[in-house]
Amino acid sequence: MDQTEAPFADILAFSDGLFTRDDAALADFGEAEALALLDSGEAILEAWLEAHDQVPTDKKVEGFRLLALHKQAARGNPSFNACRETCRELVYHYNLIVLEPSDVDRGQRIRLAAMVLKHLALFVGGKLEESGLGDFCCSSRPIRQTELLDPHQNV
């Protein structure tokens, strides 16, 4: 289980690096760094879309491209909704970090945002690795969907 070989190794290293920093080390964490959290989230979803021969959208949903990318990725693929709230949590934490720079819990916000980003990377990375095997997600489509003609006709 070498994480450096996993998909999104750079993003996982980025999130782990943030998570292990204490408040003092996060004092200089500004809007640009917060934006890097969102950019990383977008990069994860872009990779998923490109792996499925789709062009990642430049549109925004509720002001965020990350949410538009999620919506695009989930279209026709219900299992991808399992990371919908993870994306929304990332946006929520980004807002808190940027809009409340004097929050006494700012360090904690940044660390939690890093963990949310990490979950997104692990979830999508896991799905990418498994794509050759079929989709094992709890709410996924059937593996042999393309082989199914009309499953009802012989009942």
Added chain:
Amino acid sequence: MAEGKHKKVAYYPGCALEGTGHAYNRSTKAVGKKLGLDLVELENWNCCGAMEVKNVDPKIQTYLSARNLSIAEDMGFDTVMAPCNGCYHNLKKAEYDLEHDGKSVEVNARLSSKAGHTTYEAGKVETIHALDWIKDSVGEEGITERVKNSLKGLKVANYYGCMYTRPRHIFPEKDKGPGSESTSKPHFMDDLLAAAGAENVEYPLKTACCGGAHSLSDSDTSTKLVLNLLETAEACGADVIATECPTCHTGLEMHQVRAEKVLGRKTNVKVLYFTQLLGMAMGLSPNEVGVNENFSDSRDLIKEKGLA
């Protein structure tokens, strides 16, 4: 939501609660008894199709679950309670399919006729989760009134998993404003445990994937996902992760051990079913709610918090 509903409901434990999730079965029944609620198990129930059968045909989940709903109807119930997220999800999916998909209705009727049982028709039986059951029957006030050992001082991360709220369209009763459950920020478990005195921490991964379905196909992914859930809970200050799904619960417990063995990452947060926490708060012993059956050893914490 009006309290006093669901005093007597049909009970569909599902396969997991007879196996790996037996502690959830035990604690659900014990809490029900303590609350004066009546659970009547479905006679001769069958598997809901869980997560696997959809790889043959996703509609099989609908037909299998329709049979369980028809049993509830035959037993004279208009409500069936399923504590497992997978069972709950599939029963809700069956309700939805049989209301909106003519082909499903037609095939279900043919299968039911061949099998010789009542054909379930949409709208006859409502499926609820164990969280709805307690929330609607006694509510937060009813819990608070019955607390003998407050959960005060116990910091809890409430983890709902991904199937309790997804896909949104099969849960028409959720997202209906104040009093209803939210699909994006579920809170029923938070509400009930807070009523028992627990201090809920803000947990940003409460509906995130636990990797449950990856367990056999890609254990490493499951371990990494679970480790992240556990480490995040600890970062939020939680002593315990409260669960309401046997698949999530077992995954959290088993991969907590695996994360330590394979990745060398030890976490100390405990994993308990919300029914175990509620039961102990109402004076039931740890054994009466199946704590001894858990893989996650929370006995020291339970003693420390005065729950035993």
